[in-house]
Amino acid sequence: MKTLYSTLVIGLTLMVGCATAQANKPSDLNDLEIAHAAYTADNIDIRYAHLALAISDNPDIVEFAKTMIRDHEAVNEQALALLAKLEVQPKDNFLSQQLTVGSIELINEMSQLRGVEFDRRYAENELAYHKAVNEIVSKEFIPNIENMDVKALFEQALVIFLAHEKHAEMMVKKLSNKSE
Amino acid sequence: MRGRIVTGARVTKAIVVVVSSFAPVLWGAEASQKAVRITHYVEIRGFEFKPSNLSVSPGDSIVFMNLDIVPHTATAIDNTWTTDTLETGETQLITITSDSTPVYYCIFHPSMNGSLDLQ
Numbered sequence: 001m002k003t004l005y006s007t008l009v010i011g012l013t014l015m016v017g018c019a020t021a022q023a024n025k026p027s028d029l030n031d032l033e034i035a036h037a038a039y040t041a042d043n044i045d046i047r048y049a050h051l052a053l054a055i056s057d058n059p060d061i062v063e064f065a066k067t068m069i070r071d072h073e074a075v076n077e078q079a080l081a082l083l084a085k086l087e088v089q090p091k092d093n094f095l096s097q098q099l100t101v102g103s104i105e106l107i108n109e110m111s112q113l114r115g116v117e118f119d120r121r122y123a124e125n126e127l128a129y130h131k132a133v134n135e136i137v138s139k140e141f142i143p144n145i146e147n148m149d150v151k152a153l154f155e156q157a158l159v160i161f162l163a164h165e166k167h168a169e170m171m172v173k174k175l176s177n178k179s180e
Numbered sequence: 181m182r183g184r185i186v187t188g189a190r191v192t193k194a195i196v197v198v199v200s201s202f203a204p205v206l207w208g209a210e211a212s213q214k215a216v217r218i219t220h221y222v223e224i225r226g227f228e229f230k231p232s233n234l235s236v237s238p239g240d241s242i243v244f245m246n247l248d249i250v251p252h253t254a255t256a257i258d259n260t261w262t263t264d265t266l267e268t269g270e271t272q273l274i275t276i277t278s279d280s281t282p283v284y285y286c287i288f289h290p291s292m293n294g295s296l297d298l299q
Contacts (some may be wrong), residue, residue: 067288074250076267156226160250163227166291 024094026140034141035091037099038154039079041133042072044103046121048129051107058119060171062114064126070165073156082153120175127168134161219243219273222294224252224266224286228293237299238278245271252288256281 006049019126043066083090106125112122137158145151217239223230225247234242244254246266254274255262260281263272276296286292 016263063288070288071250156249159226160248163289164293167289170290 032091033093037095040096123171130165205257218296235297241275256289
């Protein structure tokens with residue numbers, strides 16, 4: 001678990017490192033780029049959840065996956081409504097692209113797994129993913145968002161994602177006690 | 181859809197407050213013979229039940245209102261009672277009985293907990 005989290009953090013740090021050379025790091029993103037990255041991160045988690053629904057028979061995993069779809073779709077709906085109200089479009093950026101590339105690799109990897117092996121990988125990734133995203137949202141995005149409505153939405157979303165992190169932690173713990 | 185109230189959030193809150201405030205007067209003479217039934221009010225906001233602990237008596241009701249942007253439930257830990265899925269702004273009234281399970285949570289978000297002190 002720790003290794004997975006470290007890998008993600010190192011990955012995100014590398015992204016930041018690469019991006020710095022191009023004068024791009026999460027804290028440099030503007031509101032529209034932040035909105036795009038967050039929308040992308042939401043959709044990635046929805047994709048992971050659909051994969052879980054397709055593969056897993058574990059009721060805890062299934063319920064968690066349904067919650068991820070329900071909650072992330074609700075957040076995205078709010079985000080789109082706010083962008084429409086502000087009459088602006090989210091802007092693609094290096095972080096959105098890196099997140100997408102990483103997710104494709106992970107979906108390919110998880111697609112090969114079955115049973116408790118899949119369940120553990122999915123749960124561990126959910127924990128690591130939410131930890132990493134929450135770190136960026138709280139330390140890089142929220143302090144740098146200029147529009148007050150956008151900032152308020154991110155603050156609301158962070159509460160949701162922190163609850164997901166706790167939920168994922170409970171799931172990982174439960175699965176670690178389960179025999180193969 | 182047990183007892184679901186579909187009116188707007190603020191209107192519902194106003195009704196609950198009014199009913200709670202005037203209950204002893206409305207029930208007047210009856211109140212001396214029967215226990216007054218109180219309607220309590222719990223907001224679901226920021227992934228918390230507020231208040232998270234309530235003192236209630238059998239016959240009292242609790243109105244749960246979801247003020248978050250994602251759906252929630254208030255569900256007994258042993259699933260003996262539950263609200264329906266409460267979408268944003270929705271409310272639902274649950275009536276407490278002497279054997280109501282006092283610990284509840286949100287079925288979608290197990291880290292959210294609330295409790296009742298049954299008098």
